[in-house]
Amino acid sequence: MSDLPPASTVKRWLVTTNHKDVGILYLVTALFFLLLGGVLALLIRVQLWTPGPSLLSGGAYNEAVTTHGLLMVFWFLSPFAFGFANYVVPLQIGAKDLAFPRLNALSYWAYVFSGLLMVISFFQGGTYDAGWTMYAPLNIPEYSPSVGGTTAVLALVLFVVSVTIGTVNFLVTIHRGRAEGMGMWNLPLFTWSILLTVWMMLFAFAALLGALLLLGSDRIVGTLYFTATGTGDSSLLWAHLFWFFGHPEVYIVFFPALGVMLEIFQTFSGRRLVGRKWVILAMILIAVQSFLVWMHHMFLTSINLEIKTLMMATTIGISLPFDLIVFALIYTLVKGRVQFTTPFLFSLGALLLFILGGITGVFLGATVLDYEFRGTYWVVAHFHYVMFGGATALFGALYYWYPKMTGRMYDEFLGKLHFGTFFVGFNLLYFPLFLAWETPRRVFEYNVELITWHQLATIGGFIVGASFLIMFYNLYVSYWNGEPVGENPWEFSRTAEWAIESPPPLENWPGRASYADGSLSFIETAPAHAADGGRATDGGVVSQFVEVREPTETELAHAEVHEDHASIWPFAIGLGVFVLFLGLSGLHAGELQGPHYLVAIAAGLGLSAYALLGFGLEEFNAPEALIAERWPFEGVGKTKLGVWFFLASDVVVFGAVIGAFVFIRAGMGWGAWETVPPDPLPGLVNTFVLLTSSFTVILALVAAERKSKRGLLAAMGATLALGFTFLGIKAWEWSYEFSVGIYPQTSIEASVYYVTTGLHGLHVVLGMLIALFMFARIYRSDAYLEDHRPVEFFGLYWHFVDIVWVFLFPLFYLM
Amino acid sequence: MYQTPVIPRPLAPLPRLPGDEWGTQVQLFEEIFVVFLVLGTIVGVVVVSYTLYNAYKYRDRGEESGEADRPVLGELPTGEGGGRKLFLSFFLSAVIVISLVAWTYGALLYVEAGPDDQGTDENLDVDVVGFQFGWEFEYPNGHSETNELRVPADRTVTLTFTATDVWHNFGIPELRVKADAIPGQTTETWFIAEETGEYTAWCFELCGVGHSDMVADVIVMEPEEWEEWYEDPEAYENGETDAEDESDVDEETDEEENGENDAAEDEPDDESEAVVTAVTR
Numbered sequence A: 001m002s003d004l005p006p007a008s009t010v011k012r013w014l015v016t017t018n019h020k021d022v023g024i025l026y027l028v029t030a031l032f033f034l035l036l037g038g039v040l041a042l043l044i045r046v047q048l049w050t051p052g053p054s055l056l057s058g059g060a061y062n063e064a065v066t067t068h069g070l071l072m073v074f075w076f077l078s079p080f081a082f083g084f085a086n087y088v089v090p091l092q093i094g095a096k097d098l099a100f101p102r103l104n105a106l107s108y109w110a111y112v113f114s115g116l117l118m119v120i121s122f123f124q125g126g127t128y129d130a131g132w133t134m135y136a137p138l139n140i141p142e143y144s145p146s147v148g149g150t151t152a153v154l155a156l157v158l159f160v161v162s163v164t165i166g167t168v169n170f171l172v173t174i175h176r177g178r179a180e181g182m183g184m185w186n187l188p189l190f191t192w193s194i195l196l197t198v199w200m201m202l203f204a205f206a207a208l209l210g211a212l213l214l215l216g217s218d219r220i221v222g223t224l225y226f227t228a229t230g231t232g233d234s235s236l237l238w239a240h241l242f243w244f245f246g247h248p249e250v251y252i253v254f255f256p257a258l259g260v261m262l263e264i265f266q267t268f269s270g271r272r273l274v275g276r277k278w279v280i281l282a283m284i285l286i287a288v289q290s291f292l293v294w295m296h297h298m299f300l301t302s303i304n305l306e307i308k309t310l311m312m313a314t315t316i317g318i319s320l321p322f323d324l325i326v327f328a329l330i331y332t333l334v335k336g337r338v339q340f341t342t343p344f345l346f347s348l349g350a351l352l353l354f355i356l357g358g359i360t361g362v363f364l365g366a367t368v369l370d371y372e373f374r375g376t377y378w379v380v381a382h383f384h385y386v387m388f389g390g391a392t393a394l395f396g397a398l399y400y401w402y403p404k405m406t407g408r409m410y411d412e413f414l415g416k417l418h419f420g421t422f423f424v425g426f427n428l429l430y431f432p433l434f435l436a437w438e439t440p441r442r443v444f445e446y447n448v449e450l451i452t453w454h455q456l457a458t459i460g461g462f463i464v465g466a467s468f469l470i471m472f473y474n475l476y477v478s479y480w481n482g483e484p485v486g487e488n489p490w491e492f493s494r495t496a497e498w499a500i501e502s503p504p505p506l507e508n509w510p511g512r513a514s515y516a517d518g519s520l521s522f523i524e525t526a527p528a529h530a531a532d533g534g535r536a537t538d539g540g541v542v543s544q545f546v547e548v549r550e551p552t553e554t555e556l557a558h559a560e561v562h563e564d565h566a567s568i569w570p571f572a573i574g575l576g577v578f579v580l581f582l583g584l585s586g587l588h589a590g591e592l593q594g595p596h597y598l599v600a601i602a603a604g605l606g607l608s609a610y611a612l613l614g615f616g617l618e619e620f621n622a623p624e625a626l627i628a629e630r631w632p633f634e635g636v637g638k639t640k641l642g643v644w645f646f647l648a649s650d651v652v653v654f655g656a657v658i659g660a661f662v663f664i665r666a667g668m669g670w671g672a673w674e675t676v677p678p679d680p681l682p683g684l685v686n687t688f689v690l691l692t693s694s695f696t697v698i699l700a701l702v703a704a705e706r707k708s709k710r711g712l713l714a715a716m717g718a719t720l721a722l723g724f725t726f727l728g729i730k731a732w733e734w735s736y737e738f739s740v741g742i743y744p745q746t747s748i749e750a751s752v753y754y755v756t757t758g759l760h761g762l763h764v765v766l767g768m769l770i771a772l773f774m775f776a777r778i779y780r781s782d783a784y785l786e787d788h789r790p791v792e793f794f795g796l797y798w799h800f801v802d803i804v805w806v807f808l809f810p811l812f813y814l815m
Numbered sequence B: 001m002y003q004t005p006v007i008p009r010p011l012a013p014l015p016r017l018p019g020d021e022w023g024t025q026v027q028l029f030e031e032i033f034v035v036f037l038v039l040g041t042i043v044g045v046v047v048v049s050y051t052l053y054n055a056y057k058y059r060d061r062g063e064e065s066g067e068a069d070r071p072v073l074g075e076l077p078t079g080e081g082g083g084r085k086l087f088l089s090f091f092l093s094a095v096i097v098i099s100l101v102a103w104t105y106g107a108l109l110y111v112e113a114g115p116d117d118q119g120t121d122e123n124l125d126v127d128v129v130g131f132q133f134g135w136e137f138e139y140p141n142g143h144s145e146t147n148e149l150r151v152p153a154d155r156t157v158t159l160t161f162t163a164t165d166v167w168h169n170f171g172i173p174e175l176r177v178k179a180d181a182i183p184g185q186t187t188e189t190w191f192i193a194e195e196t197g198e199y200t201a202w203c204f205e206l207c208g209v210g211h212s213d214m215v216a217d218v219i220v221m222e223p224e225e226w227e228e229w230y231e232d233p234e235a236y237e238n239g240e241t242d243a244e245d246e247s248d249v250d251e252e253t254d255e256e257e258n259g260e261n262d263a264a265e266d267e268p269d270d271e272s273e274a275v276v277t278a279v280t281r
């Protein structure tokens, strides 16, 4: 409800929910993690100057390799890309903000605090050292015992939470918030790439979350998912879960960079993209297919020849759409007027690096060759060419949108100097690694004959590092002294962000953006603006797009609504969860490592609950687009669509956890599994209890629609009572099982039983908290009688939780 | 009767028919790798030069040459024509990629099936167990060694892997052998060493603090000598043998951590005829 403080204050940056502010925050934070990951990379390269231990011990080296990988992939690359996405996507589609501005701030704060957890993990007896792939069973406390290891896993969990919230937000925004006249095919390509990225993220990160929850429970509670002793399959289970996420992740980090390249190539060649439709189709194909290739990371495991063949085919299949995109980029230059600005140089460089990464990737796709390349520097060189090559375009994006974000031009000479040193350094760093490819990765012993290549690479690494000093200097100096730019410094830019001031005003447009008549216009409806004094008449680029129209009735009604841009609660929730997770990290296989961790758990829980309550009670009017393109979700409200997307990802989380159960059980022999609950009766009763509560939720909605407060209270009360009955029976059941010596640590069967039903129980608890909150609001302030939609949203969630139980009951009690 | 696969090198004859012998893993890898490298370099050079050439040729000279329909600010995004050329290039690259990979599929089948003598007496089976931080090799006669694998030259060696603690990966770069060693799982691979000498096996999967040092010696011996060792390893190691004149024996005594790196230098003392000798048992 509060107003947005000016940008010069610290408070502004803690409370802002505006997409442009959040975008800047993302960019700055991501660059910080680039520095951190970069310093770790240089440590590794220094160690590799000669074979054998020097600077770092074996353990410290593993920590450096692991956290370098994690930080670069998770805390730098994607957030950096999403900094641009935050800033630019709403502008490109003609929206005033993201669909859920407060959730956007929340995903930022979850990201920052997850990164902070990573940083802290270094000081808790050493951070994680099991590689960024975290292979089982090296990932469990028995083999990576430090408290910091658990903190890193929890940091990842919080990061995934951030990603999931952001994903839902972007999906709803792009699908439901496009300016009038902007169909899906008309989305600018950067926005397309972000849309496909978030679609992949929605499912891939859910699978990762499932995997991390199992790993977290192994580390914190002491369950047996990834201990090798239980079953023979725990290593493979992790590999499947991780790579089901991990391969799409490769495209998740690359797609935004691709989108940037597609955008920048057009702007600086003065040509529209060749084969635009085919490029979009190719990207869609890649996004879908990315979920079908994961086992190509497991060619040397015990998977059979048929699967290897299939994976080899899908892998080759997925490389082909990329060919098409690369050629489309190249042909776009033909007949153009190519301007070699800094952003273009970085994009062109990214394309060249990607071509090399792609070609060396075909080597890996041929299974027999992969047999030899697996675990070597060939892989290291290849994925840096692809991922860091992709990041190259993102640095181009930084220069491209810098004038838009700051209103000032960067220094072109320094920009080109940055590119030159970067590009030379990059190739000096990674190309020799192809020549030294027989070196095992994550190892500091290597054949001395390869020393020249490794030393060249180390020199290259420092040149790359130095090139970034030039960049930071340039960005800093230009911020104060750069040439002021108007709306549009680029001759051939097309997208809407260039039609407004730099930096754009808080609510982006005069009036609303529209493409209804085939090109951009800003439709102003408030008569007050039209006369003069409004931005419409100040000349410049903006005015040529402004159209003034009589407001319609709904628009008039809406004009009264004050739009909010500030809330402290996202920050507070992030802080609360941060403290809670820090406390949880001190639990080691069910044992507390010190009383201060308990204090942190309690304080974290309290703070989170308080902040969530504050968030729930706050009046917050997000800027709403009254008129917008919403295909294919015309009939679905904003929040409802968000709930749908969230539930879709939750399906995958449960899918991963239940899939893990099926995988372990099938590996042991289906019949060899011992059913854990001694008696199916409590489970059966609970099934009826939950199904009945689904019915009472429907009654609640009916009562709300009839505006009957008593009916609503009664139905919600009944739902609550049934939910508590469910939890009560569950508690009784568990305590009985504990009393006969069945603990989560007892056997793999018990682990799976407690974790899977426990995860469901956690969903019930969360549902109960929401229901309690709603009940109190109905009781005290007659809530939901005017607008009954929240009851409907709660119902969606509740039905989902019930349906999950309908699967769990037979799986764990009867079979 | 065992015949060493004698395969004329290099790259002959291309392409291979299914079921055709590919020889040892070293030969097979070298052949495929070289083909990929040559084609990859050609494609890379052509595509990169073409890109740079166009970027330069169509550089902005500050003026418009003839009619050009340039994008304008605020237009709804659309695409340019030119799909024909796009599809032609796409089609060409797809043909190259698909045929290359399909060609290697025969090799994959061959590697998976192993050479013909697998499962016969001519084949030496060794069980390998990875642990933190070393390798245990167990021979059919029950003898086992840690961090030292002795095999005869010119004979198919089948390795069966597992691990006791965490995931490891066993690889001998010079012999192009590699396999995962996963706790609770078994995996298999095979190799034929053509030249006697010392090689190094490394661990290719991060397995803990000692990962970097997790190396094992692989000693390829003359078949007769190997037989001698195999019959009574202890006696052989104590020098109760008449083969002291063989260079391998001394090499194996001065085991030091990085000694294997000199494997290449040791090669001159190897009996190069061994490569084509048919071994009779």
Ligand code: HEM
Residues within 6 Å of the ligand: A038, A041, A042, A044, A045, A065, A066, A068, A069, A070, A072, A073, A076, A077, A131, A132, A133, A380, A384, A387, A388, A391, A429, A440, A441, A442, A443, A461, A462, A464
């Ligand atoms: C966007 C930038 C980058 C990304 C996304 C990235 C990603 C990664 C990943 C995922 C790993 C694997 C970690 C593991 O094996 O667990 C890795 C390893 C490594 N990276 Fe980077 N990296 C980036 C930049 C750099 C830079 C700038 C350098 C050098 C100065 C560098 C040098 C290395 C080295 C030496 C390794 C260790 C290779 C090994 O032993 O496996 N990376 N990187």
Ligand SMILES: [Cu+2]
Residues within 6 Å of the ligand: A246, A247, A250, A293, A294, A296, A297
């Ligand atoms: Cu992959």
Ligand SMILES: [Cu+2]
Residues within 6 Å of the ligand: B168, B169, B203, B204, B205, B206, B207, B208, B210, B211, B212, B214
């Ligand atoms: Cu290892």
